Structure formats: structure tokens, C-alpha cells
Amino acid sequence: MQLVLLAGQSNMAGRGTVEAEDRVPHPRVLMLDRDGRWIPAVDPVHFDKPIAGVGPGRSFGLALAARDTTAVVGLVPTAVGGSSIRAWVPAGYDSATRTHPYDDAVARIRLARSSGAFVAILWHQGESDGDARGVAEYEGRLRELIARLRAETGAPNAPFLIGELGHFPEKPWTPGRAAIDSIHRLVAATTPNAAYVSAEGLTHRGDTLHFSSAAARELGRRYAAAYARLESVERH
Template sequence: MKYRTFNLILLLFLCTYLCYGQEKVFPKTREVVSINIPKEKFHLYLLIGQSNMAGRGTVEPQDTLGNSKILCLNRDGDWEIAKDPIHFDKPVAGVGPGLSFAREMLKTADKDIVIGLIPCAAGGSSIDIWLQDRFWEQTKTYPYNNTILRTKLALKDGTLKGILWHQGEADSSPQKRELYVQKCTQLIKKIRYFFKCLDVPFIAGELPSFNKNAKDFNPRLYEIKKHTINFDIVPSDAFTSLPDNVHLDAQSARELGKRYANKMKNMNRHEK
């Protein structure tokens, strides 16, 4: 009888400890916050493209630890403390480059700066979906129009400091990639003109090297750089994929975010 009682007490203790631990390590709640800082201190970064920007990596404890100085615009248009997944384009959304980008940017930012991420990527979307503002069946959205509306909402509180673009898997075939330079250049101009920020940094990510079309697609990005101001490219070498051989695993997605941040910092230094 005493043995059973001891086991029950031990079991209760373990359950309480594990539940508390999981709540501490894997936060279940989303923390909506109010913005009470000057617009120039709230630095906004737009995250657009397709699934490797949205993120498909497996969420781990480190991805759910929030920081009150890193926020994201949620599905409802409210600011909340950023925790992965920050995108919501599909139920499979997971770890992408956005959160690690913000963490890296914050390391060298002035102490009064707050970073706001605007997640707008749409898994599987082609450049035509974006450029022509077409409905995208997979996400049941108009990715370009959604980006415009969400960014306008965010700009009420902050200042747009950069645009991160990772897209191309849907346009990497021989037929589609031939027109990619023209189309992507047009999209960059379209977004910049709409928000009257003609020189805001725009950074694109290469297709990861494990993508069979990467070596033929990625040179198109460097063609864009030749005639587009404040445009740069993040290398995607030495990354590993999920079993689907399409999407970055969580570790690679985090590293991609750091590379975006380092590129953004370099661009900002050159502007000064």
C-alpha cells in the first residue's frame, strides 16, 4: 500500500514538473502587445516569397522563446511577441529565417530599437502570382494584395527598413527562369514605388544548392543586381533539406536568417 502511494505521489510530481517545464520551454500562448515607441525606433522588415521564407523547419524550444523587442504582425493584424512559426500561410508552417534574422539584427541595434516582422510569404507561389496580384489557391489568398494591406497597417506604427525575398522554386524550370530577371525586377520596383521607398534594401535568397535547378536559376539573381539599386543576394550553400528535398530544415533556416541579417547590416553601413 505504501509502495503504491509513493508511486502515485511520484507520478503526480513528474506530471506537474513536465507540464510546467513544457509550458516554460514550449509556450502555447501568443502575447499581443501595444506599440508605444516612436515610429523611427520601430524597424519593420517585410518577409515575402514562398515556402522557404515562410518556413517548414521543425519547431524546437529555442524557436519559441520570445523577446519583447522582436515582434511580428499576426494573422489578425495585431503585433505580438515573435515566436515560431511566425508565418501562417499553411498549417505546415514552421521555422523559417525571419526570427533568427531579427535576433541577429538586434545584436548590433541601438538599445531603444524594436524590430517588427511582417510575414507575408505564400508557400508554392510563383513570381506571376505576386506580380499580377493573382489569387493563390494553395493559401486562399492574394499574396501581393495581402502584402500591401499588411504592410500599410504595419507602417502606422513603424518604419520600413528592409525587404527579404526568398522565392524561385516555382520558377526554376528552363521555361520560366528565362523571364525571371525581368519579372522580379518589375516586382521590386512595384513594391518600392507603392510605399515610396525607392531605395529600401531588398535582399533575395539563392535557391539552396540541394535544389537540382539552383545552379541554373541563381545566376538570374545576380543579373538583377547589375541594374537594381540596394539589391543584394544571400548565398544558400551548405544547407540541408527536409526529407522532401525542397524545404530547408530548421537549422538551415536559422542560418539563412543570420545571413540575411549580415547582408542587411552591410547594406546599411554602405548607406551611411
């Protein structure tokens, strides 16, 4: 199985309204459910909060399966809505959900590895770190996280794909979010086998924070396109 780690906060977990197309199973796209079972990947893929909905993970998996008709894709959801990057460290704690995002992700990574090999890590996070402290610490924390997740997945060169935060005309970015975006771009540009995934033009679900269902699906396809570009570079 080609395993894909889905990590970050709410826009990776997905908050789009689940529609009929999001519930159609694909025989070669599976997800690791909250009980550690492989089941058909239908939205919501995540289970961090009761409001989990359509995110980018499933459309990424569908795109991989379409490109390689022999591939069985296994999505490993670990995102936690509202989580700061400070919670994505060993023993890190997210008080709102009373979870340990990083430790819980590691447990699921280790379980999934018995079924295949990790081929990609998708990261969408940063809305919770746009204050002065968060911005000051973010680059170092992100670089450390990339190294730790690559080590845990057993894929030291796994493509690490960093999604752009949503930006909507009705609610311009704060200086802090703009700073986080600059860090995302810098880390993607200076980390081997990493890429920045644009969210340009994507719409929100009405709250000027979370992507709509259509936008989340498109974001997943953009992640897949970035993954394909990295694969092409590696081959050449």
C-alpha cells in the first residue's frame, strides 16, 4: 500500500460540507479509521472533531490512484483542528481536544507501516501560530517536525508538501499569517524534496477560515500535482 500522512490542523482535517460525491468509495483508496482499521476512504476522513468534513486528503488519494492504476493508496489521517505547531512535538498537548497530536500521529504511523510504505506527507497548518511567539518559533519547529515525521514514517526523503493558508478577499491576512506563509514558502524552497502548494483562488465555506468542499477537493488535486512534479524531478 502507498501510504500518505495527512497532518496539520482543521483545513487538513476538512470542514467542507460532505456531499454525495464525497461518499463514493474507490476500491483502491483506503483510510485508517479511528480504530486502526483500513476502510474505504470516504469523507469525513478525519475524526478530530464532530464537525470534520471534506478535506484535501481524499481527492489527493483519488488522484494518485488515477495516475497509477495498480496503486492501493492508504490515507493516514492525523490532523487536529486548532492545533498549534507547538503541539506537534513529542508529548505535545492540545488542550481544546485533550489530545497529543504528534504522539497520536506517531502511533498511527507505526500501525500503518505494517501495511505498506509512506510515499508522501501532506501538511496544512499555521492559522494557530500567527502571533509574535508563534512566528518567531515557527521555522525551527517546522524544520524539526519534517525531520521527525520523515524518520517516523521510515521514508527519510518522503515528499513533504506544505499547503498555503486560505486567503479570502473578505478577510485579509494579518501580518502574523503573512509571516507564517513566508516561512512555509522558505522551508519548502530550502528543504530537499519539499513543495509549497498554492491555495490561490480557493473559496471558503462561509466562515472566511475553512475551505469549502469544492475548494478542499481542488486543494487535494493541487497537492497531487505538486507530488507528481517532485516525482518527476527525482526520476531525472
